[in-house]
Amino acid sequence: xxxxxxxxxxxxxxxxxxxxxxxxxxxxxxxxxxxxxxxxxxxxxxxxxxxxxxxxxxxxxxxxxxxxxxxxxxxxxxxxxxxxxxxxxxxxxxxxxxxxxxxxxxxxxxxxxxxxxxxxxxxxxxxxxxxxxxxxxxxxxxxxxxxxxxxxxxxxxxxxxxxxxxxxxxxxxxxxxxxxxxxxxxxxxxxxxxxxxxxxxxxxxxxxxxxxxxxxxxxxxxxxxxxx
Ligand SMILES: C[S@@+](CC[C@H](N)C(=O)[O-])C[C@H]1O[C@@H](n2cnc3c(N)ncnc32)[C@H](O)[C@@H]1O
Numbered sequence: 034x035x036x037x038x039x040x041x042x043x044x045x046x047x048x049x050x051x052x053x054x055x056x057x058x059x060x061x062x063x064x065x066x067x068x069x070x071x072x073x074x075x076x077x078x079x080x081x082x083x084x085x086x087x088x089x090x091x092x093x094x095x096x097x098x099x100x101x102x103x104x105x106x107x108x109x110x111x112x113x114x115x116x117x118x119x120x121x122x123x124x125x126x127x128x129x130x131x132x133x134x135x136x137x138x139x140x141x142x143x144x145x146x147x148x149x150x151x152x153x154x155x156x157x158x159x160x161x162x163x164x165x166x167x168x169x170x171x172x173x174x175x176x177x178x179x180x181x182x183x184x185x186x187x188x189x190x191x192x193x194x195x196x197x198x199x200x201x202x203x204x205x206x207x208x209x210x211x212x213x214x215x216x217x218x219x220x221x222x223x224x225x226x227x228x229x230x231x232x233x234x235x236x237x238x239x240x241x242x243x244x245x246x247x248x249x250x251x252x253x254x255x256x257x258x259x260x261x
Contacts, residue, residue, distance in 0.1 A: 037100040041071055044154065044186045047179040048127045051152040051190040052077065059084065059121035059148070061114055061137060062129045066094035066107070073106045082108045084117055115141025123150045131155030135165035143169065151191045159187050160210045166191045167210075172198040176213040177223075178230035185230045189213070208251040220258040232259055 041049060049071055052058055056079050060069035063083035072078035085091045094109050101107070110117040114137030115124065124143055126134040134153045143151060151171055153162045166173060171191035178185040200214040209217060212234060216227055223231070238252040 036074060038067060038070055038074070038097055039065075041067055042181055044179050044181045044188075045071075045127065047177070047186075047188045048125060048152055048154050049075075049077065051175060051188050052123045052125055053150065054078070055122035055150070056080065057082070057121045057123075059115070059118045059124045061118075061124060061126045062086075062133075063094060063109075064090040064128065066097055066109060068125055068127065069107050070097055070101045070103060073103050074101060078123070080106050080108075082110060082118055082121065084110050084112050084114065086111065086113050113137075115143060115146075118147075121148050123152065124148045125152045127152070127154035129156060131158035131160070131162040135161040138162075138165050138169070149193045152188065153191075154186055154188045156186075159189060159213065162189055163210050163213070167198055167201070170195040173200050173213070173215055176215040176227075178216075178226040180226045180229075185226055185233070187213075187230065204254050205250045207247060208254040211248070211251045212254070217254060217258070231255060235259065 045068055049068055054077050058069060058072045058078035058081045060066060060081060060083040063069060063085045066083035069081035069083040073081050083094055085094060091109060091111055098104055098107055098109055134155055155162055170193055172194045174192050175190040178187055201209050204217055216223060216231060235252060235255040238248050242249040242252050
């Protein structure tokens with residue numbers, strides 16, 4: 034089907050797939066707003082709100098919105114994080130640090146509030162996102178890496194289920210929070226990009242653990258999975 038919008042990259046396709054079907058999708062730190070627009074254009078969301086804090090990306094987003102002819106169903110808002118969002122079934126935060134994503138989710142009250150599903154694609158600091166989710170009663174339901182432009186991007190999906198997350202507990206807590214309980218559970222049997230992601234973490238963690246002994250257990254878990 035012809036679309037006047039730029040095609041989604043593999044990273045953003047994975048983010049959109051992780052969001053699933055919903056009534057209202059909130060695309061936070063939206064930049065070009067392509068996730069919000071594609072969700073509504075493809076019918077995986079009925080409505081979407083795209084929140085962006087800076088004017089230059091908002092201009093780009095409004096051009097994309099005009100091209101899409103979806104202006105009745107996609108709302109572009111200038112604002113910070115979840116502050117402008119009153120209701121959403123799914124929150125997406127992609128392409129930013131996990132520390133910022135966790136901060137925005139926390140400040141926006143997503144844990145106590147509205148959404149049932151949260152998808153985060155952190156550029157780094159995924160531990161902060163997992164820690165937020167555990168504290169807020171969201172369970173990790175999917176974790177995978179996606180290859181794009183020579184880089185590997187993590188896509189994490191959480192659902193509000195309350196209570197302790199049963200994904201945790203098979204390995205030391207620090208290792209699971211840092212590397213992902215589902216990624217570690219799959220280990221060498223994970224899809225190629227996720228496996229490569231874990232493998233690439235090993236030399237990095239080994240080097241870091243000389244200064245950060247708290248990271249040594251995560252390196253040891255990877256050595257056990259992939260061999261030293
Ligand atoms: C690197 S872009 C990612 C865009 C898109 N989500 C993606 O994954 O391709 C990050 C965007 O987040 C915006 N941003 C940063 N902090 C924000 C905040 N607190 N609230 C809303 N947008 C924010 C930036 O202006 C920037 O456009």
